[in-house]
Amino acid sequence: MNHNLLKGKRGIIFGALNEQSIAWKVAERAVEEGATITLSNTPVAVRMGDTNKLGEKLNAEILPADATNVEDLEMVFSKSIEILGGKIDFVLHSIGMSPNVRKKRTYDDLDYDLFNKTLDISAISFHKMLQVARKLDAIQRGGSILALSYIAAQRVFYGYNDMADAKALLESITRSFGYIYGRDKGVRVNTISQSPTMTTAGSGVKGMSDLMDFSERMAPLGNADADDCADYCVVMFSDLTRKVTMQNLYNDGGFSGMGMSLRAMKQYSNGLDESTTE
Template sequence: MSYNLLKGKKGIIFGALNPDSIAWKVAERAHEEGATLTLSNTAVAMRMGETQKLAEKLNTVAIAADATNVEELKNLFNKSMEALGGKIDFVLHSIGMSPNVRKGRHYSDLDYNYLDKTLDVSAISFHKVLQTARQLDAINEWGSVVALTYVAAQRTFYGYNDMADAKALLESIARSFGYIYGRERNVRINTVSQSPTVTTAGSGVKGFDRLLDFAERMSPLGNATADDCADYCITLFSDLTRRVTMQNLYNDGGFSNMGMSVRALQQYEKGLHEDCKCGPAEDKHLFD
């Protein structure tokens, strides 16, 4: 159902790789709510993914840009303003990648060159997007910028690796830039901490299927889906949240405030008859 929450608004969506992507769902919902928008991803992702297919569906353009490259970001914002006929009202940063995770490197044995890449792609790119937009004066007053994050920025999760560090930095950037952009131009900046979600990126996390099940059992409302996240982002892009900024907002069915649920406890008790043969002697990276 459409409420015309974004009627007349213009936006840029980063990271819509395929129909499983949260960014894909956000782009579809934004379009349904009356927005016009452009899509962006790296050139490689656009060749390998289905971004162009979504652009055709939404009657818009997909503009290749590496979000870690300032010159490409300038080109993206300028071309988007040209294509949309004016400045931008909302931006979604849905970008994340860890070579350490992809290569199976453990947190206690990181490749630091990989770590630099993780931080640049998953967090510093957010600063580059914001700095570029501000320098170009590309975002309208009362515009809204949202970046997707995860509760591992505050709590330790087995297997999330250096992505936890990246998400912590991402959230800090939202607060620091949110103050500047808010004071200067009334632009609001928030992060949405989403439930574990089956996406191309999320599925690469070690033990993801078990994490998904655990979060479902722990959350009073169950895991938030990609569609739920899209709905939440739409409210943050809309004028209904004009005074919300510098916040890390949880869209996780209540997981972030839980200690132990009955469902999780019952599942745990079912396995108590089996002793867990765990310890450093078994695997030096067991706890990574």
């Protein structure tokens, strides 16, 4: 349902790769709600993924860029202002990747060069994005900038590896920069901590399907999917949340508030019963 929550607003969506991507869903919903946007992803992702297809569908120009490169980010913000006809109202950072996870390096046997890349891609790129936007004065007063996080920033989840450290850093950057950006420019900076979602990046996490099943059993409302996250992002981009900043906001069906659910306990008990009969 269209509520015109973003009518007349201009946005940049980083990270839309294919239809599985949360950023893809956010881009679609933002345009449905009246926004005009540009899309950005790495040159390799644009070539290998379906970003061009999304750009054609939404009439959105694609600006290939490496989000870890300051000059590339300067280009994205400057060109987006030119293309969209004014300062930017909202930005989504949906960027995350761990070379250690891809290479199946466990947390107690990390390659530190790869660890630095994980942090740079998944978290420090957000700081660079914020710093570039502020220096260029690219964001409209009252604008909203979001990054996607995960509860592994606060709790240990087997297999999430060094991405947990990256998400913790991402949330810290949100608070520290959110204070400065809010004080000086009135710009909101928040993270959304999403349920485990089977995106291209998420599928690389060890035991992802089991984790999704566990969280589905634990969360009173079940897992939030990519479409749910897109709806939440639209609300956070809108003027309805103009006083919300420096927050990590959970979109996880209530999982973050749970200790043990009845469904999860029953599954656990059944597993114990089966193991004692073997």
